[in-house]
Amino acid sequence: MEVGILGPLELSVRRRAVRIGARKVRAVLTLLAVHANEVVSSDALAGALWGERPPPTVDKLLHVYVSQLRKALGADGRKLHTRTPGYLLELGRDELDRDRFERLVDDARWAGRTGDFATAADLLEQALAL
Numbered sequence: 001m002e003v004g005i006l007g008p009l010e011l012s013v014r015r016r017a018v019r020i021g022a023r024k025v026r027a028v029l030t031l032l033a034v035h036a037n038e039v040v041s042s043d044a045l046a047g048a049l050w051g052e053r054p055p056p057t058v059d060k061l062l063h064v065y066v067s068q069l070r071k072a073l074g075a076d077g078r079k080l081h082t083r084t085p086g087y088l089l090e091l092g093r094d095e096l097d098r099d100r101f102e103r104l105v106d107d108a109r110w111a112g113r114t115g116d117f118a119t120a121a122d123l124l125e126q127a128l129a130l
Helices: 023-034 042-050 058-079 097-113 117-129
Strands: 002-004 010-013 080-083 086-089
Touching (some): 010 058, 023 086, 042 058, 042 086, 097 117
Antiparallel strands (some): 002 010, 080 086
8 A cells, every 4th residue: 555645645555546535535544644553533533524513423424434445445454443542544664655755865864974975866856756
């Protein structure tokens, strides 16, 4: 799975783009991706989706949105966990473009410190392309 949050939200599973049409499901994915590998509480998700006035069926709606997201993820839906008090999206190294960006910048700094400016420039170009 690859998730892109540095521009428009992008999701690909097994190198195939996955379109998530529902705005609130995209919002859930975005919030879970920004906080990858951390539990995001249902209250935080509700606040992001509805502000201070969540609907009375907020828990049921969140469950539906997470279920729709799991379905969109297909086999990678197993990376989306229900954890008290909310949900956790498990992303590995480089599955989130923000993490790839940070790694590339760190690698470029290291290359620059060692005098390998061509590699540093190449790595920074890759980071900026994200």
